Amino acid sequence: MKFSDRIQKVDRRIIYVILLIAVVLPLVFRLGFKTYTTTPVENLYRHIDAIAGKDDMAILMDFTHDPGVLPELYPMDLAILRHCFERNIKVFTISFLPQGAAIIQMALSEVKEDYPNIEANVDYCNFGFKPWSTKLPIMLGMGDDIAEAVETNSEGLKLENLPIMQNMKNYDNIQVVVEISGSSMGQFWVIYARAKFGVDVAVGLTAVMAADVYPYLQSGQFVGSLGGLKGAAEYEQLVDIFAMNGLEFSKKKARDMEWVEAQYEELPELAQLYKYNKARIGMDAQAIVHVLIIFFIILGNIGYFLDRRAQKKSM
Amino acid sequence: MKRQIPLMIVLILGLLFVAHVFIPSKISTDYLEWFMKWTKVIGPFAIVLGVFSLVYVHYNKIKRKAPNWGYSIVTLTALVVTTAVGFIWGIQEGTPYMWIFKNFNVPLGATMFSLLAFYIASAAYKAFRARSVEATVLLVAAIIVMLGRVSIGQAITHWIPDITEWILNVPNLAAKRGIALGVGLGMTATSLKIMLGIERSYLGGKD
The missing domain is CATH 3.40.50 (Rossmann fold)
Incomplete structure (x- = not known):
């Protein structure tokens, strides 16, 4: 499998496990991110x-x-x-x-x-x-x-x-x-x-x-x-x-x-x-998960553009 | 007559409610109070209908051994047990009803909702691609809002929460208001159609 395919097709079970860790760890070990009011x-x-x-x-x-x-x-x-x-x-x-x-x-x-x-x-x-x-x-x-x-x-x-x-x-x-x-x-x-x-x-x-x-x-x-x-x-x-x-x-x-x-x-x-303090502790986990989801979206898009470039070259 | 009488009731009551809003007077206020009392009496009868329907559907599923009929046993057992403990010991804090609520309802409900995070992450990774200009705009907006709604966005630069607020307050607001106006006009048009007897599907059967 090509690299571009591999980063576009990460098994969803792996995503779930990474996400689970990203949710649980900040709940156990508080990161103490600041809260900004709106x-x-x-x-x-x-x-x-x-x-x-x-x-x-x-x-x-x-x-x-x-x-x-x-x-x-x-x-x-x-x-x-x-x-x-x-x-x-x-x-x-x-x-x-x-x-x-x-x-x-x-x-x-x-x-x-x-x-x-x-x-x-x-x-x-x-x-x-x-x-x-x-x-x-x-x-x-x-x-x-x-x-x-x-x-x-x-x-x-x-x-x-x-x-x-x-x-x-x-x-x-x-x-x-x-x-x-x-x-x-x-x-x-x-x-x-x-x-x-x-x-x-x-x-x-x-x-x-x-x-x-x-x-x-x-x-x-x-x-x-x-x-x-x-x-x-x-x-x-x-x-x-x-x-x-x-x-x-x-x-x-x-x-x-x-x-x-x-x-x-x-x-x-x-x-x-x-x-x-439940919500503030929960927000630590949410912040990490948001970053993780953004990372996965960017990863998928890198694969997509690498694929497109390869297709254009082969044409 | 079977059709004309319900249509007349709908038209007259509809006009009375419109009159109540637009012509405030003692008569219209008294009418509303009278109507409210009736609504309170009629409403609870729906519970009887709902319980009967639930028992009927699940009883038949068990009787016919339909697919997943085991879940119907769980549903009916939960219905009977929760209702019984509620009637016998009440529903205040410290009663068996509250124990069932805290130890079954709360964790089960929270689990179902929490699964969303995993599906959203997986779906965003698989489907969120910058395939067109529109998709790219959506993608960039989503990333900014996701960062702006957590403290990491502010830690990177105060611009991220500021842009997030702008996205929510301007393009998002404009779109939401447009949709709300459309829905409002649609509801007004449908109400008029029902009151004037043009829309009759709520009567059921053929014309």
Whole structure:
């Protein structure tokens, strides 16, 4: 076999093994690549942070995603919840998928164990699973009365009787709806909740969906977005350097890598837990895999051009 | 009459919804509230239909010993067991339902999605060739975006993330917006065709 053929026809099992090593090694031995934050992530962080300590404002997190996308989206779930619990921001959670309801339970219990003072139905309220078919009535109904539209929380308690609901009426009390999903669910919130009631919407998406949101970001229909593991890693970093240190967000500081590095050295133990660094560790593996895929693409193309040159010569 | 009554229902309800959006009033708001209550009641009945359909299809596969009928046993067992533990012990953290979710659903789902990385790498290596000018542009854009989305791109030069942002914010955005406008116009046209009775395929059967 010619050299050009050989580099174009590497057995896919060899590619798989090399890829496996490239994924596993950075997960075991942390490379510690830097995380650079981007505008859509910073905007979402700032938007949520703006209601820190307010009793009559909350964010609504929609967990309409299934376990298949957890590696990318779960770090976002944890990072946003940690931000809210750290900065005393009220949170509502909901899912229109049954699996999403279980993910809410997982995420809430995982973050709550580090915040013993946070109380269910006082600091946050889990609306739980609501059938897909009730999505439209709930999205529209919350514009008038959240307690009436959602009716009960995940434990079956009437919302109107819960302490957290005493200062909450409708979308006027929702700072932002954060849709975390591997689908176009965020657009439903734009069509039904934003267009009619003006509530702000943001999304957390898998990387393959991230390119779809740019028209919505430019038009302001999404106030921010977290694109894939990279978006989650950026949010983790913002929570670490600002929320964990009790600091207000500053774009200038977030982009000053020397200042960021200095903040990392003073982080509390809580921020160093594996669960709150998952996305950044994952990004090390992703960076290596991206380079590897580029290498394979270039290798294939070198073979292709060598082949073409040989063909031209023989003609 | 079998056709005219459904067509009339579609036309009247369609016009009422259009009126609700364009003519805000107490009557239209009350109509929407009334409709929403009905939707909440009707929706859950779909679950009964879905479960019946799932059991019917898989039961028949097992009965006929159709190819891969063993997987149907797994599906039905999972359906019965998960539903039973959910009803008996609830679905809160610490229940058997959550144990099943964490130890079966999560690893199985994540495994399926993770396989994508291997297929993408193999497919990109085999198929991504600079065969034409268009393919070369796509190839170069893909490489820049792949580098720009990880920290290595920034480490090489800050131009890579900047160009990545430009690619996503300008050519990508223009293409996505064009597609979205096309889809929006298509949906409006199809809705009008359904409301006016021109598009009747949803009724099923022959005209």
